[in-house]
Amino acid sequence: MDRIIYLDHAATTYTKPEVLKEMLPYFTEIYGNPSSVHSYGRETRKALDLARERTAKALNADPAEIIFTSGGTEADNLAIIGTATANKKKGNHIITSSIEHPAALHSCQYLEKNGFQVTYLPVDEYGLIDPQDVKEAIKENTILISIMTANNEIGTIQPVREIGAIAKEKGVLFHTDAVQAVGSIPNDVRDMNIDLLTLSAHKSHGPKGVGALYARKGVRLNHISHGGAQERNRRAGTENLPAIVGLGKAIELATQDIEARNEKLRALRDRLISGILSSVEYTRLNGHPTKRLAGNSNFSFEFIEGEALLLSLDMKGIAASSGSACTSGTLDPSHVLLAIGLPHEIAHGSLRLTLGDENTEEEIDYVLEVLPQIVQRLREMSPLFNQDKGGKIYV
Numbered sequence: 504m505d506r507i508i509y510l511d512h513a514a515t516t517y518t519k520p521e522v523l524k525e526m527l528p529y530f531t532e533i534y535g536n537p538s539s540v541h542s543y544g545r546e547t548r549k550a551l552d553l554a555r556e557r558t559a560k561a562l563n564a565d566p567a568e569i570i571f572t573s574g575g576t577e578a579d580n581l582a583i584i585g586t587a588t589a590n591k592k593k594g595n596h597i598i599t600s601s602i603e604h605p606a607a608l609h610s611c612q613y614l615e616k617n618g619f620q621v622t623y624l625p626v627d628e629y630g631l632i633d634p635q636d637v638k639e640a641i642k643e644n645t646i647l648i649s650i651m652t653a654n655n656e657i658g659t660i661q662p663v664r665e666i667g668a669i670a671k672e673k674g675v676l677f678h679t680d681a682v683q684a685v686g687s688i689p690n691d692v693r694d695m696n697i698d699l700l701t702l703s704a705h706k707s708h709g710p711k712g713v714g715a716l717y718a719r720k721g722v723r724l725n726h727i728s729h730g731g732a733q734e735r736n737r738r739a740g741t742e743n744l745p746a747i748v749g750l751g752k753a754i755e756l757a758t759q760d761i762e763a764r765n766e767k768l769r770a771l772r773d774r775l776i777s778g779i780l781s782s783v784e785y786t787r788l789n790g791h792p793t794k795r796l797a798g799n800s801n802f803s804f805e806f807i808e809g810e811a812l813l814l815s816l817d818m819k820g821i822a823a824s825s826g827s828a829c830t831s832g833t834l835d836p837s838h839v840l841l842a843i844g845l846p847h848e849i850a851h852g853s854l855r856l857t858l859g860d861e862n863t864e865e866e867i868d869y870v871l872e873v874l875p876q877i878v879q880r881l882r883e884m885s886p887l888f889n890q891d892k893g894g895k896i897y898v
């Protein structure tokens with residue numbers, strides 16, 4: 504194979520040509536500042552309004568409820584830190600889960616250092632949160648529940664509707680990070696009682712460095728950066744217009760024909776999953792068997808290191824991702840895999856393969872041909888495998 508088989512769509516996606524095409528004029532010909540009153544400014548204001556309408560429509564929100572940001576990370580920070588500090592008089596307790604994206608998790612940890620209390624709810628072996636746990640964790644001083652719609656590592660889809668109903672009943676704000684879910688499952692903020700929702704363009708075939716936060720009308724939100732009055736005084740700074748135009752188009756495309764796309768993705772994913780589980784022994788699928796994103800698969804291969812597996816796959820032209828994040832030179836296993844109960848050594852041998860529109864059956868079959876050989880070779884080099892072979896196996 505002389506081209507890359509890209510199976511890392513949860514990390515990022517390419518920008519679709521029709522998205523780029525809409526963006527390009529806003530770098531060169533139509534470069535006005537949307538805050539300017541002259542005709543150039545008015546033209547970019549129109550483009551900004553259209554992107555806002557498209558984004559709102561995808562969520563069944565009102566355009567005035569959309570705040571453009573520099574990405575999913577900033578939107579999570581704004582949602583969590585912005586509502587926490589604005590609602591401090593009401594209380595200082597926040598409920599989240601132990602498997603959130605670092606953008607949400609680290610925002611909560613920052614708040615903890617600044618006088619807030621955070622409950623990190625556990626998940627079951629599939630990565631599911633029990634809505635009953637959410638209900639029981641709510642206290643007098645709870646001001647925010649932040650639970651992601653779908654997990655970026657193992658693809659598990661949470662019972663967002665149930666959590667939204669509980670939050671509404673108890674009068675607590677509900678934020679969900681839907682970065683991975685947008686374009687994969689419907690996200691109707693009215694229907695699901697969502698007060699705040701995070702999305703990002705680059706996970707859905709838009710450009711990097713742009714995202715949005717939906718914040719329901721009436722939700723109190725503080726600035727997290729300070730400056731001009733852009734975005735109805737909720738996010739300071741001149742709008743990144745080409746990127747915002749791209750986000751609007753990408754989200755519009757991503758939320759069309761979801762079911763047809765998912766059907767194709769699911770067929771490829773299930774071919775991959777059953778192929779791997781049947782040809783590689785001592786292997787487990789991480790995440791929920793059915794309540795998972797159509798394009799997500801995540802495996803643990805006992806007796807090998809995920810990083811070694813990634814490098815070998817890369818040499819064969821396959822771009823994948825491991826479950827472990829390499830932070831500052833130390834290899835910490837993924838907090839998500841630990842939260843679903845995997846022991847450290849198993850969490851280390853994990854592999855995430857996330858599919859997208861352009862993947863083909865032929866590519867999946869190539870992976871199914873190459874991967875078992877690589878795993879076999881790495882295991883033969885592993886002292887652990889040779890010692891334990893035939894012994895007690897964790898799957």
Ligand SMILES: *Cc1c(COP(=O)(O)O)cnc(C)c1O
Nearest residue numbers: 574575576604606655682683703
């Ligand atoms: C990628 C991702 C983010 C961060 O979005 P950026 O636009 O890359 O900052 C947040 N949450 C989830 C679930 C993600 O997958």
